[in-house]
Amino acid sequence: MTQRSKKPGITARKNTALKKSIKVPRDEIPPFHIMDKKDLEKELSRIETEFGMTPEEFHKAWREGKVHGHEAMKLNYYYKFYKDEYE
């Protein structure tokens, strides 16, 4: 039976603790890109072109197991993140 939580990304399973960080050289490494509201909106706009659905339809399709894959997983997360953080 599928187990999902209302909290984004939360499921009933044991968490995997992160191990100790690896040392990273400071030079030659570009800074992180911290995604803001506009970045998320840009990502969400891809749903229409890549899956031919509105974000709401896409989220429903994800929950019903009708869309799959790396991009679908990522876009569904962005959808939930946007709702949680900006609405």
Added chain:
Amino acid sequence: MRVRDRATEIKGIFYTHCREIIDGSPAFKINESKNQKNCGAVSEKMKLIDGSLINFFEIIVDGNIHEYSYEYVRHDTGFFFHYQNEGIDEGIKKPLNHLHVGIKKVADKKLLDILPDELIEHGGPHYMAPEMKFNDFMGMIIVNYFDNHKNRNRMMKALGLL
């Protein structure tokens, strides 16, 4: 651990250990929740020197890797393997940690025409898999596609796999 600490860790794997096989300088995208401490996501699409691609995505919850998606795609054939935990556990039908293997839908049409549906992107089973660590995933790529690279052993050692 904070989301950006995990992103730093992943960047470390690439820039410290696997720099020789990366094409370009991936920056890594981060989402950090303002409402929940140590929750967010890290993502990046990385091109390797032979043209193949790594799609990386992790969801961090309370400082732990809660869900992940590690996909490797060969540009020349469309072959891919994809280890994933989407936070969905449907038992044997769709194990929490699972693997997809097959050919991408964007591959050569003549090839797609002769392949059975289950070999085409996400048409096959969700193969039960161990919980995948990113180090192991990178190691699999190195031994299978960069086995003759001059720094092969150094990369494997740095990843803790030799």
